[in-house]
Amino acid sequence: MNQNNIIRKQFPIFEKKLNNNNLIYFDNAASSQKPECVINKISDYYKYEYSNVHRGIHSLSQISTDKFEQTRSAVKEFINANSTQEIIFTKGTTESINLVASSWSDIFLNEGDEIIISTLEHHANIVPWQIVCKKKKATLKIIPIDENGYINLQDVKNLISKKTKFISLIHISNVIGIETPIIEIIKLAHKANAQILIDGAQAVSHKKIDVQKLNCDFYCFSAHKMYGPTGVGILFGKKKILEKMSPYQTGGEMIKEVSFKETTFNDLPFKFETGTPNITGIIALKESIDFINSIGFEYIQQHEKELLEFLINKLTKFPYIKILGGNNKNKNSIVSFNMKKIHHYDAGSFLNNFGIALRTGHLCAQPLMNRYNIPGTIRISFAIYNNFEEIEFFIQSLKKIKKLFQ
Amino acid sequence: MNQNNIIRKQFPIFEKKLNNNNLIYFDNAASSQKPECVINKISDYYKYEYSNVHRGIHSLSQISTDKFEQTRSAVKEFINANSTQEIIFTKGTTESINLVASSWSDIFLNEGDEIIISTLEHHANIVPWQIVCKKKKATLKIIPIDENGYINLQDVKNLISKKTKFISLIHISNVIGIETPIIEIIKLAHKANAQILIDGAQAVSHKKIDVQKLNCDFYCFSAHKMYGPTGVGILFGKKKILEKMSPYQTGGEMIKEVSFKETTFNDLPFKFETGTPNITGIIALKESIDFINSIGFEYIQQHEKELLEFLINKLTKFPYIKILGGNNKNKNSIVSFNMKKIHHYDAGSFLNNFGIALRTGHLCAQPLMNRYNIPGTIRISFAIYNNFEEIEFFIQSLKKIKKLFQ
Amino acid sequence: MKINNIQDEIINDFSLFDNWMDKYNYLIELSKDIILIPKSKKIDENLIKGCQSKVWLFAEYKNNKLYFSGDSDAIITKGIISLLISIFNNQSCDDILNSEIYFIKKIGLNEHLSMNRSNGLISMIKQIKIYALAFKNRIQ
Amino acid sequence: MKINNIQDEIINDFSLFDNWMDKYNYLIELSKDIILIPKSKKIDENLIKGCQSKVWLFAEYKNNKLYFSGDSDAIITKGIISLLISIFNNQSCDDILNSEIYFIKKIGLNEHLSMNRSNGLISMIKQIKIYALAFKNRIQ
Numbered sequence A, B: 001m002n003q004n005n006i007i008r009k010q011f012p013i014f015e016k017k018l019n020n021n022n023l024i025y026f027d028n029a030a031s032s033q034k035p036e037c038v039i040n041k042i043s044d045y046y047k048y049e050y051s052n053v054h055r056g057i058h059s060l061s062q063i064s065t066d067k068f069e070q071t072r073s074a075v076k077e078f079i080n081a082n083s084t085q086e087i088i089f090t091k092g093t094t095e096s097i098n099l100v101a102s103s104w105s106d107i108f109l110n111e112g113d114e115i116i117i118s119t120l121e122h123h124a125n126i127v128p129w130q131i132v133c134k135k136k137k138a139t140l141k142i143i144p145i146d147e148n149g150y151i152n153l154q155d156v157k158n159l160i161s162k163k164t165k166f167i168s169l170i171h172i173s174n175v176i177g178i179e180t181p182i183i184e185i186i187k188l189a190h191k192a193n194a195q196i197l198i199d200g201a202q203a204v205s206h207k208k209i210d211v212q213k214l215n216c217d218f219y220c221f222s223a224h225k226m227y228g229p230t231g232v233g234i235l236f237g238k239k240k241i242l243e244k245m246s247p248y249q250t251g252g253e254m255i256k257e258v259s260f261k262e263t264t265f266n267d268l269p270f271k272f273e274t275g276t277p278n279i280t281g282i283i284a285l286k287e288s289i290d291f292i293n294s295i296g297f298e299y300i301q302q303h304e305k306e307l308l309e310f311l312i313n314k315l316t317k318f319p320y321i322k323i324l325g326g327n328n329k330n331k332n333s334i335v336s337f338n339m340k341k342i343h344h345y346d347a348g349s350f351l352n353n354f355g356i357a358l359r360t361g362h363l364c365a366q367p368l369m370n371r372y373n374i375p376g377t378i379r380i381s382f383a384i385y386n387n388f389e390e391i392e393f394f395i396q397s398l399k400k401i402k403k404l405f406q
Numbered sequence C, D: 001m002k003i004n005n006i007q008d009e010i011i012n013d014f015s016l017f018d019n020w021m022d023k024y025n026y027l028i029e030l031s032k033d034i035i036l037i038p039k040s041k042k043i044d045e046n047l048i049k050g051c052q053s054k055v056w057l058f059a060e061y062k063n064n065k066l067y068f069s070g071d072s073d074a075i076i077t078k079g080i081i082s083l084l085i086s087i088f089n090n091q092s093c094d095d096i097l098n099s100e101i102y103f104i105k106k107i108g109l110n111e112h113l114s115m116n117r118s119n120g121l122i123s124m125i126k127q128i129k130i131y132a133l134a135f136k137n138r139i140q
């Protein structure tokens, strides 16, 4: 058995048929499937060790707390943060961004200031900034892209001014799969004394992230897109910035002392974590990090690159197919395309009947759709368990659909 | 086998030993254990059906969406809401309260207004209101309690004025287990044109809740305290109020249309749900509701009442034990007490070594501790799987501890 | 014909095909029979929100009956809206308001058609009922 | 004596007991031997935050060495802080800063003592090191 088969065997879902076909799961950018080790961790923990964390003195609570904090250490290592105090657990990338938009802006954003995002952003990295700019009478500026989806650094320089206080930027586009020049833009931000958040939802399971090397101020991602459980997100933030920010949600755990007169808040990371957390999800996240580490990013990148090149080579042979962002291969495990005269919804519905699960529509990036002047698109997104036969079957299915609609 | 044993057998954790003793789990108010059906639901769903919800056109996504929405219907039935549009999924009671504090106040709270809470509140129902009152220059008023923990309705009437806009009240105290007179206070609130939230975290797994009968404007609770998964909370809100409130967190799913010029928001309940939700947790919540329903509140109330009376009868025999809120039996599955001259932390540590898991400390209710002039307490909280032998063993353990400290 | 009779007829028609591909082909055929919305009515106002594909739907009230026309940019959606129009056309407001749509499940396409918000079937039926309610209120 | 020698001695002492109950009893005995904080120093300023029980800790600097005294309202916590004081008393700032506390795990109580924030062991060690750092900076 080759490595891909060994990996694939660890995902129980592929024992399943979808509409009488073998399941081909190409919807990984929406959420990835879970390996057995992650699923077993969840049941074993609930079965034999479950308890609430942090506040308990009994052994169950101590064990849970230890495991909970072990995940925090694992995340810290995974993205090479400086300290576990910089790792905040949230419920997803969306909440991570909302937290920063709210708690950072409360302290640092003033009337007349400017925030910069790009045309490539997911709604989760647009709407919170629109809201906060409206509230604070600040201005939201948009980095344009060219037809291939590229950001021209000169455009960024032109947008940055003394008023720029924050940049919030997608790392890898969830629609066209290209990587933005974050290294350069992080430098530009800091040169202008602005802070910068990177939305790494589509990056973190595909390439090694080193937040110290990147030197970004914030980095966020979701566990469910990295072979992990639902309901868990991560916010990395530099300690000295997080310390200055306002608390976000408040209640138990994030406080030091509560009285009706005055309440004082806890130290990092707890200042930003209130209420009973998604204990089981967070404990299981460590398992998915271990899983990714056991495969290694070298193999992951190599395999996903091969899949992508294989797919693009096939797709570019069809004259009736237009790949969003062009035929170049600078795409990271994500390709979106449209078929001439066949609506993306029709194509997606037929593909589903062939057992192929993928996503169609605006992909939570309507401004990007507007940029390309399309109502929606068809997206294929890979994970490590995908293989060449699946792509081959997909291409054959596309041909059948084309025939049907003639 | 009696009914209690049959129920108990469904919880795998009781196969476990704690510090070489049989596990006695008396920390249910912090979080309850999970029955096998809930745990299996989680693994089966991850193993064979997993996918993201709402936006997908493929069958996996459709199945997930159906199940996800089935939980919403189950919750609606469970608390007898008027419509599924009134059921919002959050990550816990704490987030539910924070959501209301933020999104309700944004529209309805003005300078000089007053909000009322009680001395019995959990920090989650104190701090968010402190923050919002500070921000909006409103005043937070506190309903006092008597030595037994009771609220005198005359005190509430005295506090209510034309300035009162909101009351936020615990349903059952997480420290002394008494039920507050919510029916009367809801009526008082409405008579004063104020709106009212009930924090039902400690009520919902112990007694039947009917939000239409109660006529409260908001009701919140957490899945993890009702034999369900971690990371899932519920906010019930009356539709016509929720509709007027500001969105809370923003991003994908909760929008109708996004452009860089203008963003419009989705209808209820989606307006308040953004980002990928805790899909698996929410799907599994239905299983725990079905589990509770299969036992029925009649049995639950009867059994938990018997446990409580048995415990109180035993405890009141010890002259060196003082029960918080007095020896009366109007407590709902929760009893807190202190031992003369033995610190709650010492007692809890010893009990842990006897295999008894319970909670000590301020129990996230420091203002209530201040009211009773104690630094902390020892809490026993029951669930349906607890039994009389456990209480017997606990009482014997208390006696041993007393001896040790003499 | 009554709403349920039409639904039953549709179910019967589809029962002739035993695989989804043939059913889809038939749906594509049906899309061509749609009572097409007049060009002048194909405006944003008559667009149904909450669909991945665009769906236009227009209604007129004549002789106590409702008359629908529509269109979509996706063929499958057009087939579905065409079926819905054939069911609800020439019916009274009350009959429409009291109706229950069961044919989708019965023709065995609901595993294949996304019943959730992405195809907007629910939005379409809702819009049809909103029209019925609006005209009913207007005449009362 | 060096910090690690004292830790080793403690580990040795505890190894004489083979069940947790005896170990706890010994810890209770040790709580009575604590170098008690002077009454005048038992103030909020010397209170360690983050413990379920109250812990007071005070430090003085004499002849290049640190001298600790403390107290707690819970007996087990008092036993622990008593042990910590016996380890860190009469040590230099540098030795304290460079030390690693391993005895808790070795005496086999860590499954029984909550190592998390509720007993504040971590806060206690942190506070001792903060004292060491403060005095070190002051003399430099």
Ligand SMILES: Cc1ncc(COP(=O)(O)O)c(C=O)c1O
Pocket (backbone or CB within 6 Å): A252, A274, A275, A276, A277, B029, B030, B091, B092, B093, B094, B095, B122, B124, B125, B170, B172, B173, B174, B199, B201, B202, B222, B364
């Ligand atoms: C009365 C009450 N309110 C709120 C909460 C907070 O619930 P959660 O931690 O699930 O957000 C709790 C639980 O600790 C509680 O007992």
Ligand SMILES: Cc1ncc(COP(=O)(O)O)c(C=O)c1O
Pocket (backbone or CB within 6 Å): A029, A030, A091, A092, A093, A094, A095, A122, A124, A125, A170, A172, A173, A174, A199, A201, A202, A222, A364, B252, B274, B275, B276, B277
């Ligand atoms: C680039 C990007 N940002 C943010 C998100 C939102 O992530 P989540 O839904 O997990 O909050 C997604 C996922 O859809 C994404 O692809």
